[in-house]
Amino acid sequence: MLNIHELEKQWKSYKIKSYLPYAIVIVSLSVIAGIIYSFYPTQPKVKSQHSKKSIPVQHVHISAKKTKVVDTNKTIIQPKAENIVSPEPIVNKQAKLLPSMNFMTNIQHETQLYAQTVHPVQKTAPKKRIRKEVKKKTSTNIIENVRIKEVPTIHKEQKADITIERKETKNDIMEIIHRFKNNNNPALSLFIAKKYYELGNYHQSYNYALITNQINPNIEASWIVFAKSLVKLHKKDKAIFTLKEYINSSHSSSAEILLNKITSGKFK
Amino acid sequence: MNSIFMNSKNIFLDTVNSKDYVQLDRLSSIYQSLNNSIKKPFKMILLYGKPGTGKSMFLTKLYHDLCESSNIHLYQTPILDENEFYKTLAQDIFDTKYNDTLNFTQFMKIVKNQEIQEIPVVILDEAQLYSEPLMEKIRLLSDTRSIKFVISLHKTEQEDLIAKEHFQTRIWETIELENASKAELKIYIQKKLMKANCFDTANMFSTNTVKRIYKFTHGNYRDTNKLLYTLFDIYTTYEQHSHIYPLNTTKIPNKFVEMAAIHTGLIHA
Numbered sequence: 001m002l003n004i005h006e007l008e009k010q011w012k013s014y015k016i017k018s019y020l021p022y023a024i025v026i027v028s029l030s031v032i033a034g035i036i037y038s039f040y041p042t043q044p045k046v047k048s049q050h051s052k053k054s055i056p057v058q059h060v061h062i063s064a065k066k067t068k069v070v071d072t073n074k075t076i077i078q079p080k081a082e083n084i085v086s087p088e089p090i091v092n093k094q095a096k097l098l099p100s101m102n103f104m105t106n107i108q109h110e111t112q113l114y115a116q117t118v119h120p121v122q123k124t125a126p127k128k129r130i131r132k133e134v135k136k137k138t139s140t141n142i143i144e145n146v147r148i149k150e151v152p153t154i155h156k157e158q159k160a161d162i163t164i165e166r167k168e169t170k171n172d173i174m175e176i177i178h179r180f181k182n183n184n185n186p187a188l189s190l191f192i193a194k195k196y197y198e199l200g201n202y203h204q205s206y207n208y209a210l211i212t213n214q215i216n217p218n219i220e221a222s223w224i225v226f227a228k229s230l231v232k233l234h235k236k237d238k239a240i241f242t243l244k245e246y247i248n249s250s251h252s253s254s255a256e257i258l259l260n261k262i263t264s265g266k267f268k
Numbered sequence: 269m270n271s272i273f274m275n276s277k278n279i280f281l282d283t284v285n286s287k288d289y290v291q292l293d294r295l296s297s298i299y300q301s302l303n304n305s306i307k308k309p310f311k312m313i314l315l316y317g318k319p320g321t322g323k324s325m326f327l328t329k330l331y332h333d334l335c336e337s338s339n340i341h342l343y344q345t346p347i348l349d350e351n352e353f354y355k356t357l358a359q360d361i362f363d364t365k366y367n368d369t370l371n372f373t374q375f376m377k378i379v380k381n382q383e384i385q386e387i388p389v390v391i392l393d394e395a396q397l398y399s400e401p402l403m404e405k406i407r408l409l410s411d412t413r414s415i416k417f418v419i420s421l422h423k424t425e426q427e428d429l430i431a432k433e434h435f436q437t438r439i440w441e442t443i444e445l446e447n448a449s450k451a452e453l454k455i456y457i458q459k460k461l462m463k464a465n466c467f468d469t470a471n472m473f474s475t476n477t478v479k480r481i482y483k484f485t486h487g488n489y490r491d492t493n494k495l496l497y498t499l500f501d502i503y504t505t506y507e508q509h510s511h512i513y514p515l516n517t518t519k520i521p522n523k524f525v526e527m528a529a530i531h532t533g534l535i536h537a
């Protein structure tokens with residue numbers, strides 16, 4: 001007669017042995033997955049930056065399409081219309097970054113300022129564009145057509161901006177500040193300075209532009225934000241002095257344009 | 269208590285009995301070719317294969333089928349003493365009793381003096397156990413065409429050498445027996461059980477169960493018999509202690525097959 005209890009014990013140890021390789025593989029895979037996951041959180045942050053940068057590209061495509069629509073309807077003004085549209089992305093680039101400032105509500109309590117600054121910029125920018133277009137054109141009838149057809153395209157761009165607001169997280173600016181504290185990257189501090197400036201928090205934009213200049217004094221955009229912030233903080237003389245010093249060292253054309261605007265009173 | 273499991277267990281006892289021979293398609297064709305070879309003027313026929321491939325059973329079956337119609341003699345256990353070997357052959361084949369020692373020369377004289385109508389067939393199982401000088405003499409005997417030898421060998425490197433040295437230049441036929449395939453193993457098990465009227469247990473062997481058995485035995489008939497004997501022994505034990513494990517008579521649990529494999533030493537716990 002078989003010793004069935006002993007045999008069952010042996011069978012159990014056999015089963016354990018047979019499953020052991022699988023268990024080892026599963027455990028090692030989970031450990032590897034855990035290690036990979038621990039490095040993973042850094043990647044989405046990088047992606048969020050890229051996504052922000054990619055947004056203007058989408059707008060450029062949209063605007064290009066719109067201009068094509070205009071082109072089909074017009075015969076004489078075709079080349080002019082293209083010339084007019086081409087500077088638009090530059091204006092839009094500034095406006096498109098505005099929605100991300102929603103997240104600043106967590107940091108500061110200047111929501112009213114945000115509401116005042118964001119919308120006027122979006123509304124006035126297209127108007128200015130249209131005015132420029134009008135000035136450049138000679139035939140009044142055709143200009144009217146242009147006005148009629150381009151206005152709806154601007155509205156569509158504004159709608160696109162709204163969708164961008166929804167996509168971004170509120171903690172983005174905090175994350176960028178946190179990342180800047182970690183790695184002292186001047187690109188990040190400049191980004192923060194720009195954001196604060198766009199929000200109307202000129203004191204903070206001045207601070208971050210100053211920090212950027214200290215880290216890397218060769219960033220033109222940083223000096224411009226710095227000077228603009230000074231003007232907004234009613235330190236026009238200091239802004240002019242700073243810009244002059246920077247122009248002397250770098251011969252920056254953008255800085256010269258800004259200096260002219262400040263001195264002529266166009267930029268207040 | 270004679271339960272279905274007890275009866276099934278006894279079927280797989282490792283015995284060589286021609287009545288237990290299970291006819292499979294491949295084996296029956298090999299059997300037929302061996303049967304035909306015996307009728308041909310071959311001096312020697314070599315049957316070889318790994319242990320447990322059914323060589324002994326095959327030769328037993330052949331002997332029982334031909335013993336009434338032919339002058340055939342089977343030696344399942346080797347006669348290692350040379351003198352005894354000749355004396356046994358002289359007595360069995362030529363009805364000549366020798367009380368004194370009988371050497372090869374004397375035996376050759378006996379063979380030559382005999383007027384034989386039908387060449388006697390001598391089947392030597394486990395021939396790898398014979399000494400080299402004796403094997404050489406068996407070769408010389410076969411050259412006289414007075415006795416036809418059917419020898420079975422285990423297929424190992426050493427035994428292949430023996431086969432080469434002694435039989436390579438002779439006119440002989442070689443037949444190799446191999447392990448069963450999965451399909452053959454299923455037929456073998458079920459036929460064996462059904463032959464003994466164990467239809468219930470025969471139906472318990474599904475393809476998956478046979479695959480598992482094949483995994484452990486690689487289709488070796490002897491290992492399969494051992495495993496199945498233990499398997500039904502386990503069933504019998506559980507049956508006697510029904511409180512330990514509820515028995516299912518429709519399907520064989522993998523646990524039982526694995527336990528039987530552990531007990532027979534086919535796998536190690």
